[in-house]
Amino acid sequence: MISALFSMMHHEIQLTRRQAFAWLTPLLFFVMVVCLFPLTVGPDDALLHKMAPGIIWVAALLAIIISLSNLFRQDAEEGYLDLLLLSPYPLTLLVLCKITSHWILYCFPLIFITPLLGLSLHLPAHEIGILMLTLLLGTPVLILLGAIGAALLVGIRGHGLLLPVLIMPLYIPVLIFGTNAAVAASLHQSINSQFAILGALLLLNLGFAPLFTGIALRMGVNQ
Amino acid sequence: MLFWFNQKFLSPKAFYATSVLLLPWLVGAFTVCFSYGLIAGLFIAPADYQQGDGFRIMYVHVPSALTAMMIYFVMAFSGILTLVFRLKIAAICMTCSARIGAWFTFLALVTGSIWGKPMWGTWWIWDARLTSVLILFFLYLGFIALQSVIVNPETRDRAGALIAIVGVINLPIIHYSVIWWNTLHQGPSITRFAAPAIAPEMLYPLLAMIAAFFLFYGVILILRMQNQILLREIKKT
Numbered sequence: 001m002i003s004a005l006f007s008m009m010h011h012e013i014q015l016t017r018r019q020a021f022a023w024l025t026p027l028l029f030f031v032m033v034v035c036l037f038p039l040t041v042g043p044d045d046a047l048l049h050k051m052a053p054g055i056i057w058v059a060a061l062l063a064i065i066i067s068l069s070n071l072f073r074q075d076a077e078e079g080y081l082d083l084l085l086l087s088p089y090p091l092t093l094l095v096l097c098k099i100t101s102h103w104i105l106y107c108f109p110l111i112f113i114t115p116l117l118g119l120s121l122h123l124p125a126h127e128i129g130i131l132m133l134t135l136l137l138g139t140p141v142l143i144l145l146g147a148i149g150a151a152l153l154v155g156i157r158g159h160g161l162l163l164p165v166l167i168m169p170l171y172i173p174v175l176i177f178g179t180n181a182a183v184a185a186s187l188h189q190s191i192n193s194q195f196a197i198l199g200a201l202l203l204l205n206l207g208f209a210p211l212f213t214g215i216a217l218r219m220g221v222n223q
Numbered sequence: 224m225l226f227w228f229n230q231k232f233l234s235p236k237a238f239y240a241t242s243v244l245l246l247p248w249l250v251g252a253f254t255v256c257f258s259y260g261l262i263a264g265l266f267i268a269p270a271d272y273q274q275g276d277g278f279r280i281m282y283v284h285v286p287s288a289l290t291a292m293m294i295y296f297v298m299a300f301s302g303i304l305t306l307v308f309r310l311k312i313a314a315i316c317m318t319c320s321a322r323i324g325a326w327f328t329f330l331a332l333v334t335g336s337i338w339g340k341p342m343w344g345t346w347w348i349w350d351a352r353l354t355s356v357l358i359l360f361f362l363y364l365g366f367i368a369l370q371s372v373i374v375n376p377e378t379r380d381r382a383g384a385l386i387a388i389v390g391v392i393n394l395p396i397i398h399y400s401v402i403w404w405n406t407l408h409q410g411p412s413i414t415r416f417a418a419p420a421i422a423p424e425m426l427y428p429l430l431a432m433i434a435a436f437f438l439f440y441g442v443i444l445i446l447r448m449q450n451q452i453l454l455r456e457i458k459k460t
Contacts, residue, residue: 148389152382156372166365166386169358170393173400180404201396212389215306219381 001089005097012101026067027109033059034117045122052121053131053182057175060110060135061142065164067106068146071098072154072217081154081217091214099140099147099210107139130185134178137198144202144209145170151216174201233312235452242445249445253438260431268425280338282428286436288331288356294324294440295359298366299391302384312448314380315455317387318370319447323440325363331356351405355398362390376455 016022037055038048075081084094111132118128149167153159181194232241264282271278298320304313335353336346347353369386373379 145389145393148385152369152385153372155378159372162368162372165361165368169361169365169397170389172358173393173396176400176404197400208392212385216382216385219378219385 001093004089005093008094009097009101012098013105016101016105022070023067023105023109026063026106027113029066030059030063030110031113031117033062034121038121049122049186052118052123053127053179055121056114056117056131057135057138057179060107060139061168061171061175063110064106064139064142065146065167067102068143068150069163071102071147071150073150076154076220085218091217092210095147095151095213095217096206096210099143099213102147103140103143107135107143110139111135124186127182127185130191131182133195134181134198137195137202138174138178141174141198141201141205142171144205147213148209148216151213151220153220154217155220174198177201233310235311235315235455238312239449239452242449246442246445249438249442253435253442256431256435256438260428260435263424264428264432268428269422271425274342277338277341280334282432284331284334284338285429286433287327287334288352289433290436290440291324291327291331291356291359293437294320294327295362295387295391295394298324298387302387302391305380305384306388314384315448315451316444317383318380319444319451321363321366321370321383323443323447325360325367327436327440328356328360328363332360349405351402354405355401358397358401359394362394366390376458 034055037051041047041051072081075084085091087094114132114135115128118131123131146163146167149163152166153163156162177194177197181191181198184191184194232238260282265279268279270276298317301310301313301317301320304310305317332353335356339348339353340346366383366386370379370383373382
């Protein structure tokens, strides 16, 4: 079973990697949104430094929401989703595989480009490191929660902005603790509590989100 | 056993018959609580020593905020019943509660804002409780938006149930994270009214108003559910 799950992840990653702009678009979007802030609030060093964690987190959130609309749509159109639902392996694990490969494909690039953006917003090196760690812990939570919404909307045509409206309120805790860890790091305070809570959120969502996503996928197919 | 119970009391038809009998009692209890709460709250309760008569908006604000929160829990509970036991009546209750809950949340936000203007000197403050009520409002709107785009009634019920359950799991996390965010950013501020012991003359009308708002929710819910049951029967035939 483990080999089946791994081959599925391999398949997912290969499939998206071959069409470069599928995974590049959210990355480009992320970079562009961050670039808009210095242009709109002014190139003031201190202000940008203060806003940088918030800017990067909000931009990452928006990029992830954009990428989530690809999570199940193509699979549903091609009939691959029906095969997944019929497969003998537990749906929860298959969903977890899809979510993991989605995270690797779409969130890793965001995390790797963050140092560059952090430098452009005048963040010192250790704060960039902390920010990357919060993104590393926080972005899977965003994908896990978003997968539930994406699965619910999979059979619905032209839902457009409904997905963000549905899941953004659920993203607030991750955003609060993610940005706050970076702010606390800039004040040289302890950041253990923020990381502990981000980790707890990740574990909680690892537990229940794939299950709910599976339930939602079955609903969408029955429609 | 469960099936029998379902047929006897919880089928839409049986519920309709029971609710017709229940409705006048609820309306009566609501009228009593509401008139006592309103008269005692607006005229008999003494003015607050700090806020003068301005505090009397509390008799609308606090009950609507409480009702708004309670309705979300009712929705999530009905959602569990919908998803696990496929109870039709629970799904109807959930769908009908959403709009009422959204309106109560809106009312809580508006009255809070009106209360805030003379007391804090501003219409809006990023206070922990205000912010969590605002997020609750967004959760309600998301639920309504989701249900409005799904055509198939059964999928609509089940999808709504799922999102209500996910929302109720996240609600405490959101609430406490907002409190944590607020204490970090603001420190102790004037937003907390020091009211350790509220005078009984002020408290009893408040309790009556809370009961009245809950009963009002019950009345509106039953009316809406009756409509919904009839609507679904029409579509079936």
